[in-house]
Amino acid sequence: MVFKDTKQITMLDHEQDTEDQPVTCLGMTFADDEARRAYFTEELRRRLPELRQMEGFPIGEDEDILALSDPPYYTACPNPFIPDFIKYWKEEKRKLYGEDQEEYHREPFAADVSEGKNDPIYNAHSYHTKVPHKAIMRYILHYTEPGDVVFDGFCGTGMTGVAAQLCGDQSVIASLGYKLTEDGYILDENKQTVSRFGCRHPVLNDLSPAATLIAAGYNLTADAKGFARHAKMLLDKFNSEYGWMYETRDPKTGAVCPVDFTVWTEVFNCPHCSGELEFWSLAYDEASGKFEDRLTCPHCSADISKRDLVRLTTTYYDNTVGSIRTRQVLRPVDIRYQHMGVKKSKKPDQDDNAVLERVEKLMEDIYYPTELMMFVPEGEEWGDDFRPTISRVHDFHLPRQLVAFSLLWQMTDDLPSEEMKRLWRFTLQSVLVSFTRRNRFLKNAYSQVNRALSGTLYMGSTVSEPSPTYVLTGKIKRFGNAIPKGGSPAVITTQSLASVLIPDNCVDYVFIDPPFGDNLPYAELNFLWEAWLRVFTNAGQDAIVSRKWKKDLAVYTNMMTSCLKQVYRILKPGRWVTVEFHNSKNAVWTAIQEALGRAGFIIADVSVLDKGMRTKKQLHARAVDKDLVISAYKPNGGLEQRFQLIAGTEEGVWDFVRTHLRRLPVFIVKDGTGQVIAERQQVLLFDRMVAFHVQRGVTVPLSAGEFYQGLAQRFPERDGMYFLMDQVVEYERLRVASREIIQPEFFVSDESSAIQWLKEQLARKPQTFRELQPQFMRETQGGWHKYEKPLELSVLLEQNFLRYDGSDELPSQIHSYLSTNFKDLRKLAKDDETLRSRGKDRWYVPDPNKQADLEKLREKSLLREFASYIEEIKKSKRKLKLFRTEAIRAGFRKAWGDNDYQTIVEIGRRLPESVLQEDDKLLMYYDNAQIRLGM
DSSP: OHHHHHHHHHHHHSOOSSTTSOEEETTEEESSHHHHHHHHHHHHHHHHHHHTTSTTOOEEOHHHHHHHOBTTTBOSSOOTTHHHHHHHHHHHHHHHHOOOOSOOOOOOOOSOEEOOSOOHHHHTSOOSSOOOHHHHHHHHHHHOOTTOEEEETTOTTTHHHHHHHHTTOHHHHHHTTOEEOTTSEEEOTTSOEEEEOSOOEEEEEESOHHHHHHHHHHHSOSOHHHHHHHHHHHHHHHHHHHGGGGEEEOTTTOOEEEEEEEEEEEEEEOTTTOOEEEHHHHHEETTTTEEOSEEEOTTTOOEEEGGGOEEOEEEEEETTTTEEEEEEOEEEEEEEEEETTEEEEEOOOHHHHHHHHHHHHHGGGSOOOOOBOTTTTTOTTTGGGOOTTOOBGGGGSOHHHHHHHHHHHHGGGGSSSHHHHHHHHHHHHHTGGGGSTTOBOOTTSSOSSSOSOTTSOOOOSEEEEEOHHHHHHHHHHHHHHHSOOSSOOOEEEESOGGGOOOOTTOEEEEEEOOOOTTSOOHHHHTHHHHHHHTEEOOGGGOOSOBTTTTBOHHHHHHHHHHHHHHHHHHEEEEEEEEEEEOOOOHHHHHHHHHHHHHHTOEEEEEEEEEOSOOOHHHHTTSSOSSEEEEEEEOOOHHHHHHHHHHTTSHHHHHHHHHHHHHHSOSOEEETTEEEOOGGGSHHHHHHHHHHHHHTTTOOOOSOHHHHHHHHHHHSOEETTEEOOHHHHHHHHHHHHTSSOEEOOOOOOOSHHHHHHHHHHHHHHOOEEHHHHHHHHHHHTTTOOOTTBOOOOHHHHHHHHOEEOOSSSOOOHHHHHHHHHHOHHHHHHOSSSHHHHHHHTTEEEOOOHHHHHHHHHHHHHHHHHHHHHHHHHHHHOOSOOOSBOHHHHHHHHHHHHHTTOHHHHHHHHHHSOHHHHHHOHHHHHHHHHHHHHTTO
16 A cells, blocks of 8 residues: 555654654664764764765755754755765665666646745745745646656745645645545546655755754654743743843833834935934834825925935944944834734833833843845845945844844754754744844734845834734744645755765656846855854855855856756656746846756746745846746657767757657647647757757757757657657547647747748738738847848748649638638639639748758758848947847857857857847857867
8 A cells, every 4th residue: 555655664764753752764764863963973974074074065064064964964064964865765765665677757737836825834934935835736737757856956934844744634635635545646627647645755955054053943842842941931931030021011001011022213314404304203104004206395394205304423433343333223213012912003102112121231142143244235135225334244133122122032042852943943934034124014914023124134114123023923833834734754954956965877757946146145145044043055156146245147047057957967867857037137047058958957847836925036027936847758768779879960859859748748728729839840940959968069950940840850759849649649539529729829029039920820821921920020029139130921921831823733721711701702713713713922930841942942041141240240349230040040049050159158258148148059159169169
């Protein structure tokens, strides 16, 4: 039974019920979990000098790294025990399931996925970006079997690990809409087998110690409810000793009441009269809960806006750094408290101010981090909101926030075990924002906890300062339901993915959500968290685009390539990687595709993942609302071995196409309607074939026309898509049950998209120039790309399609169209003369044989155009201003075949940078030509 086997494989690695019972880890038995932890901590300590030489090793002292770690499962540095786990899991899987001789085959998971974020697990800890674990589960179930190894190289909060564990949770499987059979098979709503029930083994990596600590909290918690009890005891202890910090007196009764939160406001000066202005009193509208844009100075009645105001500052002596410093003036203006269960508000009085003065005196006796923000003042997320008064970690806190959080953090030492200590850090880390000035006051919010703008270090002019009780009570109570139960514990490492310690060809599936361009500088955003951990991200290894770190898109592409090469190395041949992409910039999209290709992967599908909510960056249109999901595979060893023997030959081309078609989905249906699979169309098949050759430094033996002709001769075509013989039978069976086949929409902005649009129009019905012209004008009214040379409709038709002039035999496409739509003509005409007359001057899509000839003529025209560009750059040192991108592509393709890499590089240097960065085909040729020239 699968259930029995799953339980066995789950408990072999992490066999424990309580802290004082014997535990088994990596085949070794220990008296209890603390003994296990102590043994492997010493092993880790012994290896630290060697590990420190590895790329991406975090910045921190040995003792701080060891204090964070829970070896061998989690290390706040490179994890040297991963190979031992891989070996152990492989042996246990062999014992439980035997050697699996069945050939592995999966089509890409091509369905669009939508999963919301309203889940206790998802909400237990906030992070800059996070994929819902239930969405990841669908991918893991599709691509893997129980006992398989799943890897996430940019793990963030560790949701991939959670998803892998929950593949062995019946209730979560059911929540996805799947059904479970008695023998352990998982069925979808159509009763089709999706996968088998059972946990997978997750291996997680991230560069950030803050991220891996979160991942450890989610994935390595054995006693969530026990921790919740201890956490409540710590909170009670805090309140018994320091509860006075968050108490106020009710003005009417004089009763001492617990404070929920206090609102603070910045203080400004009027730019006209220098009068003092509290922003809260000046701009806040109690009725609407909003802040007004246009303001009136109560002193001089001048009309002012917020950007005109001058921040009021004061000087003070900072004992922690031993110097006089400047800070902004903030004042408490509103206290929200509870009196006999009723929520009330009041303005701060003399007693409340006395409490704040008493709190400030405590700062002399507590520890808190004071590190200089390494990103100030050039940090990517400061922008206009940077203030010279905020340059160190403690500047982000109000005094009471700093004191309270420090006292809570120091209580870590009161917990009875290392696991409890790690979980307390995890919990406090999850609410740190609430103890900083980044926590904005929002009247209409459900609560005042973690009200910061996601993905930024922005601080508003009003701050909400909630009490520890307000922040932590609900979170502690919900903790037991926010941590997955059981499962195979994850193995977590902290380092650069480019140097991860995993053996070759041993991972069954990879899901990654990598950093994309300049959207989120993770090292900068994690700095406040890591200051309390005393272990910092090695920011130099952060794969981002950043002026601060002198990382442009080319550097980012190279870093991502290094990371994806590691993914390629560790992934088993024939297995899949899923890459989630959330960036609206074409250049970054191109960079990711380029990096995948350089690493050796072949893209098979692009789908949509809707995470249900948007970050501030998405609200401001710097990132897309719905993420794209790239499915790519590592070619199996057979294809690569065969290709080495037949590379550069026609046989090699068709061997690749057959293998690639086998990897693609046969039929995709959405809402009862079939979808055209773009990867099966001739243009993308040609592009994938060319990329496969170029990325391996091999000459492409076929032109586009020759490829299209050979494709039609060797593979059956249906609805503009190509299939293997056994696949076309399945496609036709499923096609019958679908209402129709939906073609993809094209936004006409360049020559390539214009040709695709025309092909779609003429495939529906042959048309005359006069019929096409109005439609074409409407489609191109948005304009061509800035550097793209606009082409007339007549030129596009002449170079890519055929026109019937009425003299030859009626083409089959036109004959079929006319005889179907003009049946009366068939009755009247004794021959085809009338039909030929009606078909005259109609443009149509050529059949493959004639298309090959047409492609040859078009290729000559494009190469003539390319030759003119070569002459142009010889005469001038300036960049090309207007050109046909298709001509550049054709020229690069020809130059590559001629081993003329210098021409590719010279023309590439004269293209506008944005064009080269945003066109994956041009970038592929250019980068590989540079490699060939040793640049």
